[in-house]
Amino acid sequence: MSAKKNLDLGSFAQDVLLGLSSKPKSIPSKYFYDATGDKLFQEIMAMPEYYLTRKEFEILENQHEAILEKILSKKEPFNLVELGAGDGLKTKILLRHLDKVGAEYTYFPIDFSGTVLAELKESLADELPNLEVKTIEDTYRGSLLKREWENGRPSFILFLGGNIGNFPLKEAHDVLDHLRIGTVFGDEVLLGFDLKKNPQTILDAYHDKDGVTREFNLNLLRRMNRELGANFVLENFMHWPSYNPVNGECRSHLVSLKNQNVDILDLNQAFEFEAHEPIFTEISKKYSLSEIKKLAQRSGFELKESFLDQDRYFADVLWERI
Ligand SMILES: C[S@@+](CC[C@H](N)C(=O)[O-])C[C@H]1O[C@@H](n2cnc3c(N)ncnc32)[C@H](O)[C@@H]1O
Known part of the structure; x- marks a missing residue:
């Protein structure tokens, strides 16, 4: 990918290119909020677990x-x-x-x-x-x-x-x-x-039983499919939040369930995922x-x-x- 080509990319595409080329892979959490993400976040705020x-x-x-x-x-x-x-x-x-x-x-x-x-x-x-x-x-x-x-x-x-x-x-x-x-x-x-509070209470807020926070995270993959011509298969990734009571960090990841390649047409590039490799999506520190x-x-x-x-x-x- 040439520098000239990078400059022609929109900021979402540039951030995806940077994030998926990094180790560990990541996508900035601000991209959660497209029309679907906004709606899902409204649902999250209404969930009993999301205090x-x-x-x-x-x-x-x-x-x-x-x-x-x-x-x-x-x-x-x-x-x-x-x-x-x-x-x-x-x-x-x-x-x-x-x-x-x-x-x-x-x-x-x-x-x-x-x-x-x-x-x-x-x-x-x-x-x-x-x-x-x-x-x-x-x-x-x-x-x-x-x-x-x-x-x-x-x-x-x-x-x-x-x-x-x-x-x-x-x-x-x-x-x-x-x-x-x-x-x-x-x-x-x-x-x-x-x-900081009971770790289970915190974890439940990011891992509700109805799977709304899971959908919210997977929406990042859907958004890349729609807006950047990517071919993520959603079933091949799982949502994995974790809470560390020592540093108070609740972190969300999407974990690749197998070895796989994902093409992103707008970036003219394929990204390789090893089995169990995570994409970091969000931090919420307590x-x-x-x-x-x-x-x-x-x-x-x-x-x-x-x-x-x-x-x-x-x-x-x-x-x-x-
Ligand atoms: C989760 S909402 C919270 C909104 C509100 N403060 C509340 O408590 O309900 C975060 C808001 O901050 C904006 N935001 C996030 N990061 C930002 C940044 N670095 N600079 C400016 N705005 C940001 C987002 O666009 C969003 O509208």
Whole structure:
């Protein structure tokens, strides 16, 4: 494959080429979310085993007043900046409260998906027509370096949903270093962390009995078949999530069940899979409360308060930039 040919490829094709040429093989998890993947993820969030969304919802529903107390007590206009806003379903709990108390602020949702941002903006125009919304289509790190929201007002940054858990620790450190660069003294950050807990509870969330998470992972192969002219045979791969209670990493893999070659027409290339060779698809790292405190300290923030659900499964923690 020549360099010229690489430049002509779309980013999905380039990332697949890079990922399947690496050892171990991998596909970036952001490619889960095509129309089918979006639908499957909605199903995952509704599964009894997938506690994460429900638990964070509970925290925000029950404790939003305490979470927003300090920024509101300043009684001055502020920026509400959200990294990886998605559909904003949980954020709307905070937005509705801010609307109710007549807070003066601008909401800056950041997401690298322009489609997601357009949908969010439209739904907010319906639900909260007086809210000033300025969308930023960018990555976490790109947006934190550019700080387009900077206007002399204090900022309250949201990084919800365990988004930080989608990075292994070293990369999470890098993202948090960017968070430090993107904030000034006194800014507050609300971060979501899925907590370490009974390993079986964690594993079940990624390995449900109805096989929805399996379908969600296999959809990556379907997507390559459809969009890149690949010929993956889905029955020849199995979904294999695992949880390591030592480092808190829950990792998902698709494991090749036999020696096989897969052709990808758009890449003009065949990829060889040995029997039992894995493709890494996703990480979701779990933290303990003491690890979260240390993480705040090493990143230049002070842990102000931790808000937990009743079962202590999930935490939204308030950090202040020092
Ligand atoms: C799993 S959703 C969570 C959305 C929301 N924060 C929640 O808690 O429900 C993650 C969102 O972050 C976006 N995202 C993931 N990685 C990103 C990155 N590196 N930069 C910007 N957006 C990202 C995705 O497009 C998606 O909309």
